[in-house]
Amino acid sequence: MTDTLDNPQVMSWDEWFAHDGLGLAARIKAGEITAEEVASQAARAINGVNSEISGVIEVFEDAVADSTVNGANPQGAFAGLPFLMKDLGPTVAGRLQEQGSFYLQGNRPQSDAFLTTRIKEAGLNIIGRTTTPEFGCCSSAENPAMYVTRNPWDTGFTSCGSSAGSSVMVGAGVLPLAHGTDGGGSIRIPAGCCGAIGLKSSRGTFSIAPVNSDFTSVVSTQGCISRTVRDTAAFVDNCRGGAPGEFMPFWHPEKPFLEQIKADPKPLKIAVSHEWGPYAATPHIAAELTRVAEFFESLGHHVEFVTPEVDFEKAYAAQTTCYISNFAQVVNNLLRMKGLETPPEDLFEPMNIRIWEQGKDISYTTRADMQLDFNTTARAFGAVYQDWDILLTPTTARETPAIGTTEYLTITETPSALDWFQNLWGFFAYTPLNNLCGTPGMSLPLAAHANGLPLGMQIHAAIGNDGLLLQLAAQVERAIDGKWNQGHLPKVHVTKLG
Template sequence: MTLAMSWDEWAAHDALGLAERVRKGEVSAAELARQAAAGIEMTDPALGAVVEVFDDVVADPLKDGLDPKGPFAGVPFLMKDLGPTLKGRLQEQGSLFMRGNRPAEDAWLTQQMRRAGLNLMGRTTTPEFGVCSSAENPALYVTRNPWNTDYTTCGSSAGTAAMVAAGVVPMSHATDGGGSIRIPAGFNGNIGLKPSRGVFSIGPRLSDITGYVSIQGCHSRTVRDTAAFVDACRGGAPGEFMPYWTAPEPYVELIRKDPRPLRIALSHEWGDYRATPHIVAELEKAGRLLEELGHHVAWALPQADLRAAFRAQTTCYISNFAQVINGLLTARGLDRPPAELIEPINIRIWEAGKDLSYTERYQMQAVFNSTARAFGAFFEDWDIILTPITALPTPRIGTTEYLTTSDNPEVLDWFENLWKFFAYTPLSNLCGIPAISLPMAQQENGLPFGIHAQAKQANDGLLLQLAAQIERALGGRWNDGRRPATHVTTA
């Protein structure tokens, strides 16, 4: 098959760059889709990141209602197999139990993506129901890190992380209930923004009340692509429980200007959790770069009861996921999850959460409120807080203690083990504040490592401005200009 461009040329373009070539008539949306499909064919045998390619929209990108006049003009885009539904397409949520599940309608965000001109041409891997840290169940698939396939991508936006990092697509869909956009972005060398509440709809099936901590987003390799994605896809579906807000200026315009000098706090001491010495050194290195850019940087931490916050976050996950599983069981007339089709930790989550009282849920909400208020007070004095993306380095494939295939009999112990690793990302979900992982650090073994910035509610634009300033300071060379071992230019 003759491709529209060389792989070096392909990898040199971000999504907006490809869209510009479509608008100039130099390449068609169908040619872009065919090239992305060829990239999947080359890299996915090593990575296990793509569940399905939609051959019909590769052949005809306009088939499902894509607007070619949107800012992305037919750029290929992959959907995490969880979250927004696509009418008539399989969505199996990383679960044997969900095999053959075919939603009957588009989600609101799906429609927004198509209006934006994105060609939704396939599904990427995720752990079962997005619960755990890695898409790693051999009965389904094992998703591997393109920098070194002995390691996981982490999750739950596992396949998306691999496909963007490997240069197959410039952007891909991701979701985040506690770090699932940002952690795989950090471990695969991508940019991953978790926006504030009130940006991306999870309607019509869910709302910000039913999905307290869940948010939508993407992985990209340039700040302007993430900015354009937010600009084009934000907004509430009819009947939202809260108003959806719009930034005073499009982010693609805002990021062209440097932010004012910012007050930036550093921390790796997060409740009971601490990062490794190498990771702390990488955080300090990022702080020095920000000082060179004219920002004030010092060590500081919100005065929140972080132990209580993590307990409340655990209650939220257990109660939410238990009800998700309950709904699936009810739809099939089942009394309990079948052990051969649902993974052990998810069954234990269902057992722990199915009868959770409203009193416990109310107590959880009270801690959400007090934690969010403490972070809000902190952001009266500071613009940004900078942490590592995780406290520990990327796990190797087969590290089962973080997986929902784990044989840990104690679900609370399983969650506590997660928090020791993924300490820094979940509380921004709890508070509804924006956070971004930027690929500006490196692990001792050479794998990428994300530096994680959080800001106050609705300061998404400030995070993107800062990210764009850093990108310019680095000459656009995220990850020191390195590429993964598994990449379209070398496959």
């Protein structure tokens, strides 16, 4: 990266961090700076922090030097703004996508996914790829043989995941927004752990074409991690929509989200909870939830603690069946690529092999029973939203793990995939059921753990009410004068670069 780092820096790091994505795009459109100058400064930022937090696998130097080389539309909403893609999900033509796996080293797709084309049309210049656990299947990008992504607030702790690298780069101020995927909380959880904003959109927002199955991949969605509500709104407005032939009824709001967030929502009825069946938040997290609930009340909303009438044990069991069977088929498809019958132990992480063994022969009847439980759970949450506009929970139920905590990782020696997932749900209790039901959830950096690490608070709404979440988040952002994380910055941050 010597060529790009030799270019002059166009603004101070304090000025850099003071801009969100649309703010930088406005300066590019006004001719004050070029997209290439912004990309060069982003590359400099990556170079300055990546050795400490290990969030970026590769920088595309040609895209830094020329903001249009990947096909970014200079007339798009983001005007050539540099952007990082998670190394999982939508493919980028000609660029490596290795999904955090030794098995996929050297995998270079030759075509763009449909969402990638939307990202480029929005004017986002893809300049690199970010870390993820193997196939996105675990809580953190933490395999010492591959890479260990660290939390910018304290590098002795994980970033969580699976959108790990994108979250640490946004958290450290490197870029205003970056790509993420969310199949059970993988945008919201690391955003919450790294002090960023993470929206999991309603089902039917973003394309999953062409690789993912219309019928089995609907629990997972795409999105971004950002520092401002308007950047998230602009990303959804400009990147949503289905590819020709996708079966879901892809929907669009009557008014763009960027317009909706300019006004505060009406006074809302907000239900607050953290005791979900077998899982509950720690006492400190529960206390932070109460504090944040009181803050929402101070904004004029009616706030009340409520326990949703949902069969949580059945819901989590169905979620486990979904994950085990879906991931087993992901592994099956990868094995077919190379004509293999079983996953090589030296190329696959241990828990992913156990998930494959557990799930590869699951019957259609088991899957049909799972779908019935999905249906029951979705209807139960639907009933909650008949009485309440918003559900407020923590994003996670336990403390952010220290680096080296293997119980949530796919490098663990835990013998049972079922036991492993049940333990995961104890940590990520409040995120996966949005994926099961298709409902939106948004993690906001409004709280902190006892040790000072960020703690996300999650607002949920009925399916299709993403605009209401964004409206409420924008109201909060205005109320705190944009000072998320109570105005604190992480130890590893661009404003601390020389």
